Amino acid sequence: MNDAAMLGAAHLHLSRQGRALLDDVSLELPRRGAVALVGPNGAGKSTLMQVLAGQLAPDSGGVTLQGRPLKALDVRARAQRLGYMPQRFEPHWDVTLLDLVQMRLADPARAAQVLAEADLQALGERRWSTLSGGERARGMLAAVLATDPPVLLADEPGAALDVQHRLALVQALARRGRERLVVVVMHDLDLAFECFDRVVVLHAGRVAMDGAPADLLHAPQLDAVFGVHFERIAVAPNTLLRARSLTSKDKP
Amino acid sequence: MNPSGKMWCLALGALALAVVLGICAGHQWAAPAEIWQAITERDTLRSRLLWEWRMPRVLAAACVGALLGLSGAVFQGVFRNPLAEPYLLGASGGAALGATIALLVPLGLPQSWLLPLMAFAGAWGATILVLGVARVAGALDASGMLLAGVAMAAMLGAIRSFLMLALSDETVSLQVVMSWVLGGIQTPTWSGLGWLALITLACLAATQTLARGLDLLGLGDATAQSFGLDVARFVPRAVLLGSLVVAAAVAYGGLVAFVGLAAPHIARWWVGPRHRWVLPASALAGALVVTVADAIARSVLPPAEVPLGLITAVAGGPFFIVLLARRLRAYGGRA
Numbered sequence: 001m002n003d004a005a006m007l008g009a010a011h012l013h014l015s016r017q018g019r020a021l022l023d024d025v026s027l028e029l030p031r032r033g034a035v036a037l038v039g040p041n042g043a044g045k046s047t048l049m050q051v052l053a054g055q056l057a058p059d060s061g062g063v064t065l066q067g068r069p070l071k072a073l074d075v076r077a078r079a080q081r082l083g084y085m086p087q088r089f090e091p092h093w094d095v096t097l098l099d100l101v102q103m104r105l106a107d108p109a110r111a112a113q114v115l116a117e118a119d120l121q122a123l124g125e126r127r128w129s130t131l132s133g134g135e136r137a138r139g140m141l142a143a144v145l146a147t148d149p150p151v152l153l154a155d156e157p158g159a160a161l162d163v164q165h166r167l168a169l170v171q172a173l174a175r176r177g178r179e180r181l182v183v184v185v186m187h188d189l190d191l192a193f194e195c196f197d198r199v200v201v202l203h204a205g206r207v208a209m210d211g212a213p214a215d216l217l218h219a220p221q222l223d224a225v226f227g228v229h230f231e232r233i234a235v236a237p238n239t240l241l242r243a244r245s246l247t248s249k250d251k252p
Numbered sequence: 253m254n255p256s257g258k259m260w261c262l263a264l265g266a267l268a269l270a271v272v273l274g275i276c277a278g279h280q281w282a283a284p285a286e287i288w289q290a291i292t293e294r295d296t297l298r299s300r301l302l303w304e305w306r307m308p309r310v311l312a313a314a315c316v317g318a319l320l321g322l323s324g325a326v327f328q329g330v331f332r333n334p335l336a337e338p339y340l341l342g343a344s345g346g347a348a349l350g351a352t353i354a355l356l357v358p359l360g361l362p363q364s365w366l367l368p369l370m371a372f373a374g375a376w377g378a379t380i381l382v383l384g385v386a387r388v389a390g391a392l393d394a395s396g397m398l399l400a401g402v403a404m405a406a407m408l409g410a411i412r413s414f415l416m417l418a419l420s421d422e423t424v425s426l427q428v429v430m431s432w433v434l435g436g437i438q439t440p441t442w443s444g445l446g447w448l449a450l451i452t453l454a455c456l457a458a459t460q461t462l463a464r465g466l467d468l469l470g471l472g473d474a475t476a477q478s479f480g481l482d483v484a485r486f487v488p489r490a491v492l493l494g495s496l497v498v499a500a501a502v503a504y505g506g507l508v509a510f511v512g513l514a515a516p517h518i519a520r521w522w523v524g525p526r527h528r529w530v531l532p533a534s535a536l537a538g539a540l541v542v543t544v545a546d547a548i549a550r551s552v553l554p555p556a557e558v559p560l561g562l563i564t565a566v567a568g569g570p571f572f573i574v575l576l577a578r579r580l581r582a583y584g585g586r587a
Contacts (some may be wrong), residue, residue, distance in 0.1 A: 014544060050474075053478060054477075055474055055478070056478055074320075074482070075477060075480055075481065075482040076480045076482075078480075079477075079478060079479055079480030080480070082478070083478070083479035084474070084475075086472075086474045086478070089471070089472065089475055090470070090472070091470055091471050091472070092332040092333075092469075092470045092471075093332075093470045093520070093525030094468075095470070095471075095524075095525050095526070096523060096524075099524075099525070099526060102472070103464070103467050103468055103471065103479060104479050144478075
């Protein structure tokens, strides 16, 4: 493993009821950079995120954080180093945003400062049920990042957001990638290829493609993985993907 | 929302008022001046009765209520379910079995301490058994424990019924068992009350150590874990401590229904969802409810005493229905 790797996965295997969710997945993720994890439904993106976050133990293989096996770190130490934003988050009790940030911090007195830095101080006393989807996403991100973890793993953080809030959130995550490691599961391929430094494409539990967006965008394998024929539309300085038709094997 | 000192003072004042009214209430009403006389002089039979019987009884009711409220808050926090109550993991079945053995099996030991001891052992033992079964079954999560608790309660209930049928040769024995099961504060001596107060304060302090973990659990397992809570270790620890609290309550007050369910709700309406405040506020609410209910139980059918559990169940039943209706409305059919 590369000494410079912040987060590493080596030969991860995970099966449930005879179905391989992760099949020999290996990754090396650097100390800084914005990495998008994409793939069709059921490719294993969320499972991989849970394994990388230490929420799920693989059947074999292992995850390392800063060169140390993740499972050797206790939960508290892991929480300090890894920020994990799950796909769905709905608290059982109607806490305020300030409560949420305080729960993340060892020193709750810093919570107000964290909210101020995220420009969310006006929402601090608002209960979760009264926040909009965009406010919830921003609030949750502020809570996860309150300890300034060197690694952020976010599982479809913009899934429930409108286009404006989704773009703002993705851009904020990509900006963080200049200083820290950010890994984000995404379904929006255009944003993934436009905003991130590196794209990892998962298919059937395996890493199908891994590289810089410009290197992957024109590869025919991308069409095969998603089961569609993409039209590449040049909109300077980017190239947009538009699904034109299903590949023959997936036609109804 | 952090409740202000003024609000705590008001709540403590309400409890003090309830305690005074509780001491006044009974099949013979006592004036507040008589309470003062009982504390300072105790020169008449009436003042001695107030001092030796009614006062410790009312203060014990407040302590039992506090313990029930506290354990209810722990269990609702662990199971993240507002309909959870402290008897969920077989504590009631275990306590009832322990009390049945103490009342019906001639063990040759004084019942005054055998009954609370057996009830305590039954309540806590049943919960430990539930945790053990869940661990063996590989389901030491909240839903696994819940299912094991339901199975355990059914088994313990069957054993208790068998013992009642096999060992009771006098109708009065069955009455005594039923009366205990329906809940009722045992009047302690002043030294016994001192122990109960000490246990209550210790439980209050011990459960405070769970406050941050219960807050984090409320965010869901994945987020709790990612915020630094070892969920797999915390849940059994919280359940064991919560069960210890409810076992102490059961030992002194029998099976008092609905207080453990209602008190945390009253507390959350008052102080919000953070357990740092919910736990002491639940204890206060539980103490207030049981003190008032016990006063009613002693006053409503003089000179007889209605089992405390009947009073709390009659008042708590409608409360539960309202709670269920609110939840159904809020979650579109998912109770």
